[in-house]
Amino acid sequence: MASQVFTDAKVFTGRGEDDFVTAFRVTDGVVDWLGDASEVDTADAHRLGGRTVVPGLLDMHVHPALMTTTIDAVDCLPPAVTSLPQLIEALRTHAAVGAGPDAWIVGNGYDETKYPEGRAPTARDLDEVSTTQPVIVWRCDRHSAACNSRALEIAGLTADTPDPAGGRFERDADGRPDGVLTEISATQAVASHIPDAAPEERVAQLRQVGERLLSRGIVGVCDLLATRIPEPLDAYRAAEDGAPMPRASLFYGWDPADPPADLTDDDRTGRSRAAGLKVIMDGAYSNRTAWVCHPYPGSDDDHGLRTLSDEDALSAGAWARRNGVQLAVHAMGDRAIRQVIELFADQEPWLHGTPSIRIEHATLLSAETIERLRTARMAFGIATHTVFLYAEYDGYERNLRPELRDQAYPIRSLYEELPALALSSDCPATAWGEADNVFVSVEAAVRRRAYNGADIGQGAAVSVAQAMLLYTDRAAALTDVGRLGRIDVGCEGSFAVLDQDVFTVPSERIGETGVLETWIAGERVWTRRAPASP
Known part of the structure; x- marks a missing residue:
């Protein structure tokens, strides 16, 4: 049997908040011993020089497939782009500029809440990039976008075009679409005209995304x-056949008019597997489209957008039950979360060992709502964030009612009450270029400070160890990702070696933590390259 001992390390096992060892052994890809470095007498042991080691990290709400579509997009995320003129200049650097009338110019990540203009880009703004080529730039939440006049023309959107269900084409004073596309149904009316990459190109792009995730120490993902x-599924399996890739649990989108085909046993097994169905109950909080109980500040009747009917939600749940997979419900606003509970709380769970229903994002959670989730007949889990409040503070500060701020991402209460809980990145649908850096989220969970130092709920702070568990063992309770999440006997020998001790560095430096090596099943799959000599 192939066996390797790792020693001279500070090893966070993931078995508990204070559980550390200094050596472990991996045999045939599986951990079969943990102990103290003093017990190691093997001459060829892999000595880690006192480095901190953590279980391979799990990002339980991320979008690798979507990331493939943004590989060639211009990065328009803060802090690099914080005004409309900067956005236009950034888009002018796209490689497709001047490539012909059918070549799309694509940008990713604008956040108008950080712009001095205080508004989203319109078609008139984006026409400054090009009037002959289609231009589209995604908002940081990936729920909305903006496009130029040429893209509106290609999509056939005019003053007579009705708004799509669950979305809006924002309009100028004459009723014509002004290029701002609010919510997914509106964005897809334009984005569906962007040509798909060829299958072999998509596989290559997935491998690029996989390498990026491995460089972050991420060995398991849920693609939501x-x-x-x-x-x-074919693309993921082709990608992993030729390169190291994180283990992937895939969640399919739901179209009630064209539901996915029923799954086979083969679909549900393997390192890349079909794991669930995703539906979207509302929009995004920073864009005032999350469905909320109380109207947004400054309005008497703006409660955001509901984007899913009860009938469609229940139909999706029935499909997930029949196919033995999870139902993941995007629900940010408190009204959306309550609706999920009303629809499913009294149903019998259909999965054992993991929640049958995941609630994604879960921005606003009162103590009463958390208790309802904990005591429901249905087994619920939550994938939530701290990077949203960290990166999108300006939008949340504007949109959160003061009396509700203590209910925004209450990580400490969730940690104490719900075992199936994960912190996650939602990358690339997050307003920060480093959103998939786990340690940015960990720092935000520990300090509860935004990018600008603003308080984002000190009472909801957790310890470093607790935040790390929400990317390892606790995260593994949310969705079956194989024997990941711990460095423990019987678990896959997948782990990350860090460049600093995340457990002892000053809290304001946690986000600077990087990964030196990533290992999957006892094999080193990524190593940080030394900087080139000057």
Whole structure:
């Protein structure tokens, strides 16, 4: 049997908040011993020089398939782009500029809440990039976008075009679409005209995304809308056949008019597998489209957008039950979360060992709502964030009612009450270029400070160890990702070696933590390259 001992390390096992060892052994890809470095007498042991080691990290709500579509997009995320003129200049650097009338110019990540202009880009603004080529730039939440006049023309959107269900084409004073596309149904009316990459190109792009995730120490992911690319399971399996890739649990999108085909046993097994169905109950909080109980500040009747009917939600749940997979419900606003509970709380769970229903994002959670989730007949889990409040503070500060701020991402209460809980990145649908850096989220969970130092709920702070568990062992309770999440006997020998001790560095430096090596099943799959000599 192939066996390797790792020693001279500070090893966070993931078995508990204070559980550390200094040596472990991996045999045939599986951990079969943990102990103290003093017990190691093997001459060829892999000595880690006192480095901190953590279980391979799990990002339980991320969008690798979607990331493939942004590989060639211009990065328009803060802090690099914080005004409309900067956005226009950034888009002018796209490689497709001047490539012909059918070449799309694509940007990713604008956040108008950080712009001095205080508004989203319109078609008039984006026409400054090009009037002959289509231009589209995604908002940081990936729920909305903006496009130029040429893109509106290609999509056939005019003053007579009705708004799509669950979305809006924002309009100028004459009633014509002004290029701002609010919510997914509106964005897809334009984005569906962007040509798909060829299958072999998509596989290559997935491998690029996989390498990026491995460089972050991420060895397991849940892709929460894998059907953003055609035949996602085939693409993932082709990608892993030729390169190291994180283990992937795929969640398919739901179209009630065209539901996915029923799954086979083969679909549900393997390192890349179909794991669930995703539906979207509302929009995004920073964009005032999350469905909320109380109207947004400054309004008497703006409660955001509900984007899913009860009938469609229940139909999706029935499909997930029949196919033995999870139902993941995007629900940010408190009204959306309550609706999920009303629809499913009294149903019998259909899965054992993991929640049958995941609630994604879960921005506003009162103590009463958390208790309802904990005591429901249905087994619920939550994938939530701290990077949203960290990166999108300006939008949340504007949109959160003061009396509700203590209910925004209450990580400490969730940690104490719900075992199936994960912190996650939602990358690339997050307003920060480093959103998939786990340690940015960990720092935000520990300090509860925004990018600008603003208080984002000190009472909801957790310890470093608790935040790390929400990316390892506790995260593994949310969705079956194989024997990941711990460095423990019987678990896959997958782990990350860090460049600093995340457990002892000053809290304001946690986000600077990087990964030196990533190992999967006892094999080193990524190593940080030394900087080139001057």
